[in-house]
Amino acid sequence: xxxxxxxxxxxxxxxxxxxxxxxxxxxxxxxxxxxxxxxxxxxxxxxxxxxxxxxxxxxxxxxxxxxxxxxxxxxxxxxxxxxxxxxxxxxxxxxxxxxxxxxxxxxxxxxxxxxxxxxxxxxxxxxxxxxxxxxxxxxxxxxxxxxxxxxxxxxxxxxxxxxxxxxxxxxxxxxxxxxxxxxxx
Amino acid sequence: xxxxxxxxxxxxxxxxxxxxxxxxxxxxxxxxxxxxxxxxxxxxxxxxxxxxxxxxxxxxxxxxxxxxxxxxxxxxxxxxxxxxxxxxxxxxxxxxxxxxxxxxxxxxxxxxxxxxxxxxxxxxxxxxxxxxxxxxxxxxxxxxxxxxxxxxxxxxxxxxxxxxxxxxxxxxxxxxxxxxxxxxx
Numbered sequence: 001x002x003x004x005x006x007x008x009x010x011x012x013x014x015x016x017x018x019x020x021x022x023x024x025x026x027x028x029x030x031x032x033x034x035x036x037x038x039x040x041x042x043x044x045x046x047x048x049x050x051x052x053x054x055x056x057x058x059x060x061x062x063x064x065x066x067x068x069x070x071x072x073x074x075x076x077x078x079x080x081x082x083x084x085x086x087x088x089x090x091x092x093x094x095x096x097x098x099x100x101x102x103x104x105x106x107x108x109x110x111x112x113x114x115x116x117x118x119x120x121x122x123x124x125x126x127x128x129x130x131x132x133x134x135x136x137x138x139x140x141x142x143x144x145x146x147x148x149x150x151x152x153x154x155x156x157x158x159x160x161x162x163x164x165x166x167x168x169x170x171x172x173x174x175x176x177x178x179x180x181x182x183x184x185x
Numbered sequence: 186x187x188x189x190x191x192x193x194x195x196x197x198x199x200x201x202x203x204x205x206x207x208x209x210x211x212x213x214x215x216x217x218x219x220x221x222x223x224x225x226x227x228x229x230x231x232x233x234x235x236x237x238x239x240x241x242x243x244x245x246x247x248x249x250x251x252x253x254x255x256x257x258x259x260x261x262x263x264x265x266x267x268x269x270x271x272x273x274x275x276x277x278x279x280x281x282x283x284x285x286x287x288x289x290x291x292x293x294x295x296x297x298x299x300x301x302x303x304x305x306x307x308x309x310x311x312x313x314x315x316x317x318x319x320x321x322x323x324x325x326x327x328x329x330x331x332x333x334x335x336x337x338x339x340x341x342x343x344x345x346x347x348x349x350x351x352x353x354x355x356x357x358x359x360x361x362x363x364x365x366x367x368x369x370x
Binding site: 001002003004005006007008009010011012013014015033034035036037038039040041042043044046065067070073074075076077078079080081087088089091092096098107111112113121123124125126128133134135136137138139140143145146147148149150151155156157158159160161162163164165166167168169170171172173174175176177178179180181182183185 | 186187188189190191192193194195196197198199200218219220221222223224225226227228229231250252255258259260261262263264265266272273274276277281283292296297298306308309310311313318319320321322323324325328329330331332333334335336340341342343344345346347348349350351352353354355356357358359360361362363364365366367368370
């Protein structure tokens with residue numbers, strides 16, 4: 001039996017990422033689960049208009065997306081509770097820089113993407129930062145075969161839609177563009 | 186040791202959804218993992234410009250997002266392999282309509298959202314359809330306590346970033362906005 005829940009955003013689970021930007025030359029990170037894929041190499045993070053990280057993205061036109069493993073849950077969650085306006089987050093992780101030079105990344109995160117700001121799309125509550133990926137970084141031991149092994153990345157998945165939760169990724173169970181190829185309608 | 190992978194979109198895992206629209210009054214569905222959250226009640230699906238479902242969204246200004254459970258992997262994957270231009274997908278699932286009347290939803294999916302098209306954001310390869318959620322539907326036995334229990338929704342998660350895969354959701358392991366509250370930097 002279907003139940004109507006009213007207007008409830010259930011586009012979950014989403015990967016929980018740490019978005020990074022430099023503000024006045026210093027790294028800052030915030031926890032984001034309002035993320036998305038817009039085009040093949042363009043991703044999005046949506047930040048409440050008051051977020052400190054957003055100011056840094058506007059300063060440099062660059063940002064990073066970092067995947068904390070579940071073992072970093074305490075620090076990753078803290079970065080979503082506390083604002084960089086009030087707390088210095090530049091020494092919470094080991095920072096590194098890549099191609100763009102101004103998008104700080106987190107060494108302890110197993111997967112990182114550095115992005116050039118492609119555009120900002122405004123909505124009533126959030127600015128959507130569309131980022132063109134310019135380089136992807138991954139811990140060598142999280143690669144297998146053709147690419148990134150998300151089982152080894154061990155991402156923190158976020159859900160809301162009522163009660164919020166962090167979830168682990170389960171097992172890989174099927175092949176896309178293959179599992180359905182023998183189906184007959 | 187970090188390895189550079191070049192430009193590789195790793196914004197995964199993402200929920201695999203079936204996007205629904207009516208085309209000439211008939212339901213059509215396609216499989217999408219290029220999804221996102223833009224604002225509190227505004228979500229996105231990105232469709233290659235040639236997708237048949239996109240034409241239906243433009244016709245009616247409405248669409249739906251449906252969550253196939255892992256047990257529907259064969260049919261759900263098939264909807265991403267085959268175009269509605271060539272195959273009639275209107276009888277693959279049991280359809281139902283809600284508030285908007287023109288956004289077909291799938292009874293066998295445990296979670297459904299019907300959306301009013303808020304805007305289309307154009308990118309080189311994809312049109313991003315921003316949808317304002319107007320109603321959320323959930324199977325009663327997938328609710329627990331305050332809301333939707335994603336463990337019971339049993340979503341199909343999609344990853345790429347090299348090798349593509351469908352994954353199960355794992356266990357819930359921590360509370361957002363709480364796990365980090367005692368962290369001291």
